[in-house]
Amino acid sequence: MKTTHEIDILKQLFENLSERDKHQFLSQITSSQSAIQKVIQPREVKACPHCQSVHFVKNGKRNGRQNFLCRDCNKAFVEQTGTILFGMKKDIAVLEKYVHCMIEKYSLRKCAEICDINLATAFAWRHKILDALQKMMEQVELDGVVQADETFTTISYKRHHKNFNLPRPPHKRGTVATKRGLSKQQVCVPVGVNLNGLSIAKIANLGRPNVTDLQKVLGGKIAQNSVFVTDSLRSYQKLSFDMGLNHILIPRNKYKNGVFNIQTVNNYHKRLKDLIFGTFKGVATKYLNNYLVYHNFVNFAKDTKKNKEVVLFDFIRNTFCQSRTFEISKRPALPI
Template sequence: MEVAMEDVLTQLTRQFLPQMTAAEKSRALRSLKALIDAELFELAASEGAEDDPDRACPWCGSPHYVKRGRDGRGRQRFLCRGCARTFTDATMRIFSTTKLDRSAWMRFAECHVDMLPLRESAEKCGVCLKTAFFMRHRLLEAMAKRMPAFRVEAGGGAELDECFFRESFKGNRSRSESGMPRKPRTRSQGTDGHEKICVLTGINDAGDIFYEIAGRGGLDEAAARELLADKLAVGAIISTDRAHVYRRVLPALGVGAHIASKREEHAINRVNSLHSQMRHFIGRFRGVSTRRLENYLAWFKWTWCFKVRRSADELAELIVRQAARGTYEKTWRQYKVTPYPFYEYWIKQAKWDSRARRAIYGVA
C-alpha cells in the first residue's frame, strides 16, 4: 500500500520525540518549525509566479520578454526585449534584498494576520522593534498595491460620507527632525475641527469600498471633485447626507440622481457602519500617527476585501504571495523622514503666534 510522504514524516516525528529529553524536544521542534515556515514561505512566494499576468521588466517596465535559462539558484531568468537586461521574479522585489531568514518573514505574516502589537511580533520573529516596524510597513506597501479599484457605473448605487480622525504625532519626539508643532494632549482633551483629518469614504452596491485622505477639517469642494471624478460614472445614483459640498460637486460630475438625507432618516447606514468598523480597526493600535494613516487604512481595506471565508494560514500565505510579487519604493531612511500631511497649517499657526506675541508683549 502506498504511504503518503507526510504520513512518513509524522510517524518518524512521533517515533523519535519520546526518546528525547525536554531540552532536546524544544530545540528539535523549534528547528522543525523554522524549516516548515521557510518552506511555506517559498511555496507561497513561488505559487503562480510562472504564469503571473502582471509580470514586466523591473528595469524599464516593458511587458515584452522571453525566457533565458536559469540563474545560480535555479530560478527562471528572463530577457527584456525593451532594455536587453535580464531579470528574475525576485529582481527588485521586497524579499530580494532582505537579510532575514524566510521563516522570520513567514512568522511575521502570521503575526500580521493576527494584528499582534509590534513588540510581540518582534519577539516571535526574533527581530528588534525597529525591524518589526519596517517589516510591517513593507508588507502594507505591497498590500496597498493589490487592492481592487472602486467604481460606480451608470445605474449603480453608492453611499458617500466623511470620516474624521484626530491628528496624531505619535512617535514624534523632541529629538526628531520635525519636532512637535503643538503641546502634547491627553485623549480626554477636545480637538479643534482644523486638527482633524478628513477621510472621504464610500461603499457601492457590490460591497466595494474606497477611502481617500481629503484634507484637514471639513471636506473641500475642490478635493471632493478631484477624488470622485474617476470613481463615479455618468448616471450613477449616489446617497449622502445633506452636506452642501455634495450638492455642488455631484451634479457637476453628471450623476444620475443624488439622494441627500437627514441623519435621523438612516439612509446611509452602510457607510456609517463602514466608519464604525474603520474606527474600531484603527483604535486597536492605540493611536496611529497621521503620517502613517494611509498605510493603516490600506490594511483595513485589505482585510475588508480578502478576509472573507479564509483561514489565518491562507491569509498569511496570501500576504507573502502578494508581497513577493510587489516592488518597494520607500527605504528605511525615507520612512524615518516621512512628512506629515497638511503641515502647512502648523507653519501658518507658528507665524501667527509669533506675530501675536510681538503685538501683545513686544517680544518674539
C-alpha cells in the same frame, strides 16, 4: 526485495481494515504529508522590472537565486527586483508568517516575537506591505449602491521625536482638538463604500471638505449609473452631478430616505476607529493612509481570513512597489 516484501505486507493489512478505518488512515497520512513542509513556489518572471520588456534570458545563479538579463535595456535583475521583497535578508516563509500576523491584526511586538524578527523590521515590513496594498486599492471601482461620508480625527504627531518641532504643545494621544467644531486641527477622510465590501478612503484635507477635496478621493472611483447615497453636505450634490450619478440625499437629522441609508459607511467609520485607537492605540497621521488600506482589506472586505492571507501574500510578491526602509520614517507629517 526486502522493501517490496514490506510493502506487500502493508497492502494486505490495509485491505483487512474496515472502510471507516481506511478513510481515517488515508486522511491521517495526507495531513501528515502536508504538515511536513509547505514549499513556496518561485514567482514566475514575465517581464523586465526596469523596462517591462519580455526579451530577457537567465543569467546564472547567485546565493541560490536565479539571475536574469534583459536583452533590451541590458540590465540585470532577480525575481524580487522592483518588489518589496528585494533586499530582504529573511527567508520568504518568514514573510508569509508575517502576513498571517497582519491578517490577525497582531501588534508589532507580537508580530516580531512570532516571526523572530527585530521590532524595527516588523515596523518596516508592515508599511512596505501596506505601500504595496495601496496599489490594489487604486484599482477599486465602486458600483451598485454606493454610500459616502467623511470621518475626522485629530492630527497625531506620534513618533515625531528627532529633528522635529511640534507646531503645538505635546499632549497625550486621543486628546480632543482645542477648537470646537471642524477646524484645521482635524484630518478629513472621505470614505466611499458599497454593499459588496469594497471601499475607498484617503486623507483629503484639514477641516470641512469642499468639492475639490472630495474629488481627490472619490473622483473616477464610482461607476456610472451607480446610486450615490450621502448626507446633506452640499459638496456631495455637486460631486454627484459632475460624475453623472443618481444621487440620494439623506436629510439633516434623518437616518434614511425611503429604503436608502448610510449605515454601512457609518459602520465602516466605527470599525476604523476601533482598529486605530483600540487595536493599535493610535497612529501617526503620516501613516494614516496606510492604515486606511489596512482597514479596507483586513476589516471591511468580505472574505475569509485564509483567503485574504493567500491574496495578500501573492499580491505583494507580484506587485512592483519601490518602498525603502530608510524613507518610511521621513514621510511628511501631514500627507496632503
